[in-house]
Amino acid sequence: MKNTFFFLLFISAIVALFAFAFSFSQSDEVDGQQIFTDSKCIKCHSVESLEITSKKDDALDLSNVGADSDAEFLKKYLVKEETMNDKKHKTKFKGSEEELNTLVDWLLTLKTEEVETEG
Numbered sequence: 001m002k003n004t005f006f007f008l009l010f011i012s013a014i015v016a017l018f019a020f021a022f023s024f025s026q027s028d029e030v031d032g033q034q035i036f037t038d039s040k041c042i043k044c045h046s047v048e049s050l051e052i053t054s055k056k057d058d059a060l061d062l063s064n065v066g067a068d069s070d071a072e073f074l075k076k077y078l079v080k081e082e083t084m085n086d087k088k089h090k091t092k093f094k095g096s097e098e099e100l101n102t103l104v105d106w107l108l109t110l111k112t113e114e115v116e117t118e119g
């Protein structure tokens with residue numbers, strides 16, 4: 001009986017470990033999205049094309065932000081070194097340089113103009 005208990009405990013530990021490892025091994029695309037949600041961007045932004053919805057009623061939808069932006073500009077804009085329509089962004093991105101790169105790469109994939117065929 002005791003052995004069964006420890007065996008089950010052991011199995012649960014293994015499963016937990018795999019789940020943990022798996023959460024770090026996702027593709028770049030998911031990572032960027034993860035940074036986006038973790039950085040609270042969804043407080044003010046939604047990405048309707050990916051069904052990411054903000055609680056804010058007048059949230060700015062970023063579904064097509066990749067269509068007319070470039071990486072260098074967005075990176076500077078998100079750390080308030082660059083302005084858009086004479087205004088700086090509301091918040092300064094607080095993550096690392098690497099996270100900023102991943103985030104911006106992901107933002108640039110957001111295009112609704114080129115409609116992808118649904119599977």
Ligand code: HEC
Pocket residue numbers: 036039040041042043044045060062065069074078084085087089090091093103107
């Ligand atoms: C406090 C609210 C707020 C938060 C939080 C916020 N933003 Fe914004 N963001 C805005 C507003 C407002 C604008 C529009 C500014 C303008 O039009 O002058 C904007 C504009 C943008 C744009 C440019 C959109 C365009 O029209 O090209 C991008 C990209 C963007 N935000 C990304 C982000 C990312 C990524 C995060 C998270 C790291 C974030 N925002 C967090 C309020 C916010």
